[in-house]
Amino acid sequence: MNKLVTNIPHHVAIIMDGNGRWATSRGLKRSRGHLEGSKTFQKIALHAYQIGIKILSVFLFSTENFKRSVDEVNYIMNLVVKILKEQFNVFKSKDIKVIWSGRVDNLSPKVVTAINQLVNATKNNKSGTLNLCFNYSGQDEIIDSVIKINNDLINKKITKESITRELLNKYLYHDLPPIDLLIRTGGEYRISNFMLWQLTYTELYFTRSYFPEFSSSEFDQAILEYNKRERRFGGIKDETKSH
Ligand code: IPE
Ligand code: IPE
Ligand code: MG
Numbered sequence: 001m002n003k004l005v006t007n008i009p010h011h012v013a014i015i016m017d018g019n020g021r022w023a024t025s026r027g028l029k030r031s032r033g034h035l036e037g038s039k040t041f042q043k044i045a046l047h048a049y050q051i052g053i054k055i056l057s058v059f060l061f062s063t064e065n066f067k068r069s070v071d072e073v074n075y076i077m078n079l080v081v082k083i084l085k086e087q088f089n090v091f092k093s094k095d096i097k098v099i100w101s102g103r104v105d106n107l108s109p110k111v112v113t114a115i116n117q118l119v120n121a122t123k124n125n126k127s128g129t130l131n132l133c134f135n136y137s138g139q140d141e142i143i144d145s146v147i148k149i150n151n152d153l154i155n156k157k158i159t160k161e162s163i164t165r166e167l168l169n170k171y172l173y174h175d176l177p178p179i180d181l182l183i184r185t186g187g188e189y190r191i192s193n194f195m196l197w198q199l200t201y202t203e204l205y206f207t208r209s210y211f212p213e214f215s216s217s218e219f220d221q222a223i224l225e226y227n228k229r230e231r232r233f234g235g236i237k238d239e240t241k242s243h
Contacts, residue, residue, distance in 0.1 A: 001051050001220060005227050009180035012048060013057040013202070015194055016041060018186025018210030025210075031075045036212035038083045042090065047216040049096060049128040051223070055176060057101070057131040059194050063140060066106060077107075080134065081114040088118055095127035101173040101195075102136035103144075131174065138196035145171040172197060181226045183219070185211040203229045 016037060023033030041058065048056050061076060091098055098118045115134065148171045152158045158167070169175055179195060179202040187208040191199065205222040207214070230237055 002224050005220075005223055007227050008052040008223065009203075009226055010053070011055040011057065011177050011179045011181075011198075012053050013059070013179045013182045013195060013199075014044070015059045015182070015184040015186075015192065016211040016214075017059075017184060017188060017192075019212060021186065022210035022212045030072060033210070033212055034076055034079055038079055040212050040214055042083070042087055043216065044214065044219055045096075045130060046090070046094065047219060049094065051220070053128070055129045055131065057133060057176070057179065057195060057198075059136065059192075060132055060134045061102075061136070062133075062193055063103065063106075063135055063137040064193060077111050081110055084114045084118050088121065091118065091122055091130065092125070095125045096122060096130050097125040097128070098122045098130045098132060099174050100132050100134060101141065102132075102134045103140060105135070107135055129176075131176065133194070136194075138191070138193045138199075141172055141195070142197055144173070169197070178202065181205060181222065183207070183222050185209050185214045201231065201233050203231065 019033035019037040020030040021033070022036065023030050041060075045056055045058070060080065065076070066073060100115050100119055104112055115132065145168055149158070149163065149168065153160065176198060178200060179198045182194075182199060182202045183205045184190075185207055187206070187210075189206050203226050205225055207218060207222070209215075209218060
């Protein structure tokens, strides 16, 4: 890691985009792009923990991705089952706790079981957290949280006055800290319904690289760029500055 990097972000998120275009630009099928992207995913995740990142949230499949052809969706579903099984021992042995954000709706039991097995097997791990956003929608996460809050209000488990940002955060799929840095590969400048609540004051890093070709050194480049940013959270940096 570069010497200029003094501040490793705690929570990093990645929108792993551009698998399809990586493949078609090489005359390959889109599925090949997903396969290569899955290899990059493992490499980048392990690299992130190695340089000291504690929480990594990755966008694997959005609820909107069901709009794609049945063939592509089926390929991705089977690939996810395969990589979760293959990477099972890797995340276990690296002491990484794997968690899942998303809805069960429309997923086959095979996929749900593969994710849950990894989640259960790693639940006591402490060195890092890997948040798999799979069949995930940022807006639906907030809706699901509101539904749970409403139920607890009806059952008098909480009061209206107790509803704060911190409380809502606890009702999300996981009570995670805010995202410090978001990386999106693939050249698009948008959020595509990713973690809307957790991205409030996140630093954004966009790269044209397609995800399969995204490298550990480019990941480090994003961390270096993050170190140059001045985060103000709505305040001003130097309080003594003239009014
Ligand atoms: C990201 O790559 C993976 C998923 C959304 C499942 P894409 O498949 O969106 O690739 P592009 O953006 O079409 O190139
Ligand atoms: C976002 O990419 C979802 C994932 C990377 C899993 P998309 O390819 O679905 O986003 P859009 O359609 O270009 O906004
Ligand atoms: Mg895309």
